[in-house]
Amino acid sequence: MTAGWLHHLIIAPVLLPLAAGASMLLFDERRRALKATISLVSAILLLGIAVTLMGMADAAAPAASVYLLGNWPAPFGIVLVLDRLSALMLVLTSVLAIASLVFALARWQRMGPHFHTIFQLLLMGLNGAFLTGDLFNLFVFFEVLLASSYGLVLHGSGPTRVKAGLHYIAFNLAASALFLIGVSLLYGVTGTLNMADLAQRIPLVAPEDRMLLEAGAAILGIAFLVKAGVWPLSFWLPPAYAAAAAPVAAIFAILSKVGIYILMRLSLLFFGEGGGASAGFGSQWLLFGGMATIAFGLIGVLASQAMGRLAGYSVLVSSGTLLAAIGLDNAAITSGALFYMVSSTLAIAAFFLLIELVERGQDTAANVLAVTMEAYGDEYEDAVDEEVGLAIPATLAILGACFAVCGILLIGLPPFSGFIAKFLLIASIFNPAGLGKPADISLSDWTLVTLIILSGLSAMIAMTRTGIRTFWASLEGKVPRVLVIEVAPVASLLFLCLLLTIQAGPAMRYMEAVSQSLYAPQGYIDSVLGAPRVAGEEGEGGR
Template identity: 85%
Template sequence: MTANWLHHLIVAPIVLPLLAGAFVLLFDERRRVLKATISLASAVLLLGVAVTLMSVADAAAPAADVYLLGNWPAPFGIVLVLDRLSALMLVLTSILAIASLVFATARWQRAGPHFHTIFQILLMGLNGAFLTGDLFNLFVFFEVTLAASYGLVLHGSGPLRVKAGLHYIAVNLAASSLFLIGVSLLYGVTGTLNMADLAQRIPMIAPEDRMLLEAGAAILGVAFLVKAGMWPLSFWLPPAYSAAAAPVAAIFAILSKVGIYILLRLSLLFFGNGAGASSGFGNEWLLMGGMATMTFGLIGVLASQAMGRLAGYSVLVSSGTLLAAIGMGNAGITGGALFYMVSSTLTISAFFLLIELVERGQDTAANVLAVTMEAYGDEYEDAVDEEVGLAIPGTLAILGACFAICGILLTGLPPFSGFVAKFLLIASIFNPAGLGDPAPISATSWILVALIVLSGLAAMIAMTRTGIRTFWASLEGKVPRVLVIELVPVVGLLLLCLVLTIQAGPAMRYMQATAQSLHAPQDYIRSVLAAPRVRPEGEASR
C-alpha cells in the first residue's frame, strides 16, 4: 500500500508549476534573477517529485495509483492516474524543463515579458495531460498546454517567428476544434468520458452505434496526429520549431510526444484485444501514416540547408518512427519504441540548444556562399583566403564535439543510445513473437526496417555535410561567444544519453514492463474503477 504522503504527491506535478508561475507574477520583470531562481527551483523540485513518482508507479505495477480529486469515485469524479508510462513522461518533461530554463537564463528570458510564468503554465498543462484519467480534463490540460505554447512560440518577436507562430496557432486551434467534436461523439455514444469506463463500455456498444463511435475516435485521433506531426498534417512543424527561440524549441521537443503519448494510451486502452469488433481500429492508419511521415522527414532532412530545419525534420522522423511502431500493435515493438522516444527526445532537445550556439557566430551571406560553392564547385574558392595552421579554439572544439555526438545519436550509430534504440526496434520488428518463436517477416516489416535504416543514413549525410560546412570549411572563421551556463544543459542532455546507453538493460526492462501493462490494460481499468474513497472520520461507524 502506498504511503499516504506519497499518494498525495500525485497532484504535485500540476500544483507545483501552477503555484510557481503565479508566484513569479508578483515580481517586476526587472527582477529577472529572482524569477529565474524561482522557476528553476520549481523545475528541479519537479524532477525530484517525478523520480519519486516513478519509483511509486514501478512498485505499484501492474496496478495504477489513482488519486480521486474531490473524493468522488470514478467514473463520476475527476481522477489522476499514475502508472509507469505517465511517470516516465513526467521525468522526461522535467529534465527538458531544467535544461531549457538553465539555457534561457543566459539571455532568452530577457527577450519578452512573463517568460517564466508562461513556461511554468506549459509544464502544468503537460503534466496534467500525462496524469489525467478522463477525456474532458485531457482537453482542459491540452488547451492549457497550447495556450502557453502560443506565448512561447512568439517569445522574442521578429517577423519570421511571428509568421511561423501565427501558422502554429491557427493549425492548433483547428486541432482543438476537432478534439471537441471527437470527444462529443464519444460521449454521445458511450455516456462517459472516463478513460477506464470508456474502455469497459466500448466492447458493449450496439452494432448500429459502432460506426459513430469509430468516427468520433478517428476525429479525436486526427487532433492528436496534428500535434504528433504525422504527414500530411505536419507542414506547420518544421517552420514553427526552427523559428522558435532555442530554449522554447528545446522544450517543444516533448510537445510532439504529447500526441504520441495520447495515441499510444488511448489506442491500446480503447481498441486493444478486448475491444470486440473495434479491436485494432486505426492501427493500419497509424502504421502507414508513420511510414509516410518517416519518408517525408528523411527527404526534408536531406534537403535542409539550415540547421533549424534539419532539427525540425528530425522531429518528424522521430514521430513517424513512433507512430509506425504503435501501429504494429506489438508489445515488444512498443517497448523498443519507448526507449527510442526517450533517446530521440533528449537528443533533439540538445540539438535545438546547440544550434543557437553554433549559429551565433555565423553570417547568413556566408552560409549562402557556402551552399553555392557546394552546388557549383570550386569556381568561388578563389574568393576565400586560405588560412593554414590555425589552432581550433576551445569553444569551437566543444561545440564541434557536441555536434558530432548529436549526429551519432540522430544517425543511430554505436555506441550511444540512438544505436541501442534502433537495434531494439529492428530486432522486435523482425521477431515480434520473441526469440523462442520466430515468425515469418511481412513485407510491411521489411519496409519499416528499411525506412529506419534510410532515415539514419539521411541524418548521417545531412549532419556530415552541415558539420563540414560549419566547423571545417567555415567562411567566417569567427568563434561564437558562448557562456558556460549555455553549454551545461547541452552537455547534460548528451550525458544523459550516455547514461541511457550504459544503463540500457535496466531501462529496457522498465520500458518492456510498461509496454506489457499498456497492451494488457485490465489492471489499469480495475484500478481506476475500484479506487476507494477516503472516508471521513466517523463515517464508517454510522
Template identity: 65%
Template sequence: MNWSHHLIILPILLPLITAASLIPLDERNRTLKGVIGFASTMVVFLVGIFLMRVAASTEGESGASVYLLGNWPAPFGIVLVLDRLSALMLVLTSVLALATQVFSMAKWHRAGYHFHSLFQLMLAGLNGAFLTGDLFNLFVFFEMMLAASYGLLLHGSGPMRVKAGLHYIAVNLAASSLFLIGVSLIYGATGTLNMADLALKISAIGPERRMLMEAGAALLGIAFLVKAGMWPLGFWLPATYSAATPPVAAIFAILTKVGIYIILRLSMLLFGSDAGASLGFGQAVLLYGGLLTIGFGAIGVLASQAMGRLAGYCVLVSSGTLMAAIGLGNGAVIGGALFYLVSSTLTICAFFLLIELVERARDAGADVLAVTMEAYGDVDENEEEKEGGVAVPGTMAVLGLCFCTCAILLSGLPPLSGFLAKFAMLHGLFNPGSFGGDAPVSGPEWTYTALLILSGLAAMIAMNRVGIRTFWTSIEGTIPRVFLIEITPVLLLLVACLFLSLQAGPAMRYMDATAKSLGEPQNYIGRVMSAPRAGTAGGQ
C-alpha cells in the first residue's frame, strides 16, 4: 500500500468536505462558492483520470483495488472497490459535473439557496455508489444522492417544477423503501451484504433461502429499474427532467446510469456462471423490459413538441438500449454498450444545456403555433417568390452547429461516436467471438437490432422537425443572448464526443477489457476477500 492507494476515497471525501464548507458562506458570495465547487470537482476529475490508469494498469487481471475503511477485512468492514467500470463512471460523472457547474454560474446558481452544496453532496453520493463494495453502503450513498437531487430539482421554484419535484420525491421514496426491504431479505437469506461475499455464498444456499434471496434481489432490481427509467416504471422521467433547471437536468443525465451501473454490476457478479440455480436471474426482465423501453421512448421522441420532453424521451431510449444489452447476456455486446453509455450521456447532457440557450428567444406557445400552421398549411404564399438567402447571425450559427451535432449523435449517424457505439453493439451481437459460441441470432436479438435502428430514425426525424422550426422557420425571428460561459460547456461536451470518435480504437479496447473483467468475477471476488489489512503481511 502506498499514498496513491488512499486516493480511492478522495472522490467521496472531497465533495463531502466541500459541501459542508460551502454551507456557512453567505449566499451573496455565490461566485466564490461556484469557484470552490468547480475547483473541488476538477481535483476529483484529475484523481479519476489517475485511478482509471491504475485500474487499467494490471494486464490479464481485473485491475481491482480494494480500500478497507476502518482497516476491517471483508466481509466484516466497509470496502471501496476500484476497477475499470467504477473508474470509468467516476471520470464520466466528473466531466458532466464540470460542464454543468460552469453553465450554472452564468445565472442558474442564483435561482435558489445552497445550489453548490447540494451539487457537491450529490457528487459524493454518485461517486460512493460507483465505488462501494457492499449493498448497505450502496443504500447509504443512493439515499445521499437522492436527497441532494430532491433539493436540486426544486431549485428555482415555480409551480411546474414543484409539481414535478413532488412526483419525483414520491416515486423515489417508494423505490428507496423497496431497496431497503430487498437488502433486508438478502441479508436474512445469506447473512452478508458484501457483494464479493454474496457472490461466493449464492451458489451454496438452499432452496428455501434461495427463494428469499431472489425475492430480495427482485425488489432491489425494481428500485434500480425505477431509477433507470424502465417502462412502465419510468413514467415520471420525461416530465421531471423537462421541468428541472437546465444544469440540473443535464447532471441528472448520469442519475439514470446509476441504476444501469448497479444492474450491470450485480447481474454479472451475483448471477453469472457461478450462481448455481440463480444463473441469469432477471435477465429476461431486463431484455424484454429494455426492448419495451426503447419502443416507448422512440414513440415519445416522435410525439414530443417541446425540446425538453424530447430530451427526456432520449434518456429513456438510452436506458432501454443499455438494459436490453445487459439482458442479452452477450459479453461481446457489453463493451459496445459501455461505449454507448459514455457517448449518449455526454450527448444528452450537452443537449439539455443547449435547449435553454436555443429556447431563450422562443415564445412559450411557439411549438403549438408551429404545429397548427403546419397542419393547416398557414404559410406565406409569397415565401416561395422571395429570392436570395437569409443572413445567419453568428450566435444562431454556433447554436445551429451544436444542435446538428447533437442530432447526429442522438440519431447514431456516422461518423461520430453515436454511430460507432451502435455499430460496436451490433458487431458484438453478430460476432460474439471469444465471448460466446456460434449459436444463431435469436428473435429477441433481431428485435433489438431493429429497435436500435428505428430509435435512431425516430430521433433523426424529431430532431430535423425541431431544428427546422427553430433555426429555419422560426416565428419570432429574434436572436438569443448567449454568454461565453454558457456555450463553452456545450462545446466542450461535444468536443469530448468528437474525441471519443477519434479515439474509438483505444476506447473500445478499454470497454472490451472492462466487459471481459465483468464476465470473470472471480478476480473481483478474490481481490476483495483477500485484501490485506494495513500493518499485516502484504500491507503497510
C-alpha cells in the first residue's frame, strides 16, 4: 500500500470533525458565528473528502484500501478500511450534515450550549463506525456517536423532548451493554476482533464452541437491531425522533442506517457462503423481523396525526424494508436495497426539516379541531369561518411543493427516486437471478412485496390527509415566517433525489458493484490481512 498523501485521506473523516469539535471548545459560547463557520467548513470539507474517497474506493475495487494506525499490521493493530460501501455511507453522512448545519444556522444552534461541538463529535463517531475494520473500535466509535446523540436529542430542552430523550438514552445504553457481551463472547471463541480475521476463523471454530459463537453473534446482532429500530425493539424511535430539534432529527435519519450497515457488513462477511457450518446464520430472523417492522411502521404511519410521528414511523418502514432485503441474501436484491437506502434517507431527512417549517404556522388547538371534524363530519363545520378567494402566499406554495415531493418519495410514485428504488426491489425479489431466468417465488417473497406496496399505500393515505389539513383546509390563516437558509437545505435534499432519478443508471451500477463486493468478501479479507506496513517509518509498529 502506498504512503501517498491521498492514502492519508482515509483517516481524515475521523480526525477532521474531532479537530473541529475540539477547537470550538476554546471559544466562548457567545461566538456563535465563528463556531458555525468552523462547523460548516468542516462539513463541506468532509463532503469533498468523502467524494474523493469514493473515487479511490471505486478505482481500487475489488480490493479495499487499508490504513494501518501506528503502522501495526492486522490483525494486531487498529485498521481503517475503505471500500465502496463505506465510501457511500461517508458521502451520505456528509450530505445530511451540511443540510442539517445550514438549517440550524437560522435559530437552532442558539437553543443550547455546544451544539456544533457535539454535532462534530457525532460525525466523528459515524465516520469511524463506517471505516473501522475491527469490532473493538466499532464499539468505541459506536459509543462516541451515541454519547453525542444523547446531547443532541436533548438540545433545546422542553418536557416532551426530555422525556423522549431519556427513553432514548436508557434503551441505547442497554444496547451498548449487549454490544459488549456479544463482542466478549466472539473474542472468547475466536481470539480476535479484527473483522477480516474473524471471517477466516469462524468457519474453523470447533463444533462444541459453535453454539457459543452463534450466541455471541446473536447478542451482537440484537444491539445493532435496536439501533436499526426493528420491531418489537422500536417503540423508543418515533417519539425520540419526533421530539428532537429539526436539524437533529434530520441527521438522525442516518443513525438507524448505522445498524443496517453493520448488519449488512458482518452478516455477509462472517456468515456468507464461506461461513462454514454457520453460513446463513440469522438471515431468516432478519427477513421476518424486517417484515414485522414494515407492518408495525405502516400501521404507525396510518395512525399518526402529528407529522413528526409520521416521519418517525417512516424511518421504521425504511429500516424494515432494508432488513428484510438483507435477510433474503441475494446480491441483486441487496443492490436495490442500497439504492432504496440512499433515496429514503434523503427523503426522510428533508421531511424532518420541512415539518418544523410547516408546523411553525400551526396551532395545536386547531389541529385537534381538524381531527374532530374528520371524525364527526359536518357537526363541527359551522365553528370555522369559511374563507373564499384568498391567494396562496408564496411561502405556503413553496412549502406545499416540498411537502408534495416528500410525499411522492415516501410513497414511491414516479418520477422520483422512491419509485425507482421500490421498483428495483420488487423486480429483484421476483427475479433474483436476472432477466430470462424465472425464479420460484416463496410465500415470504410474496409477503414482503405485499408489505412494500402496502407501506406505499399507507404513506399515500397519511400524507394526503396531512397535506389537506395543512395546506388546503387549514383552520387558520397564519403564514409561517420562513428564511431562505431554512428552505434551501430541504430543496437541496429533494433535488438530490431528483438527481438520483436522472442518474439512476450510473447510481445503480455503483450499487451493483457494492453488492457484488459484499457477496465476494475475499478481496476485503486479503486486503486487510495482507496490507503491508509503510517502509521507512519509525514508531512502535515500524520496528
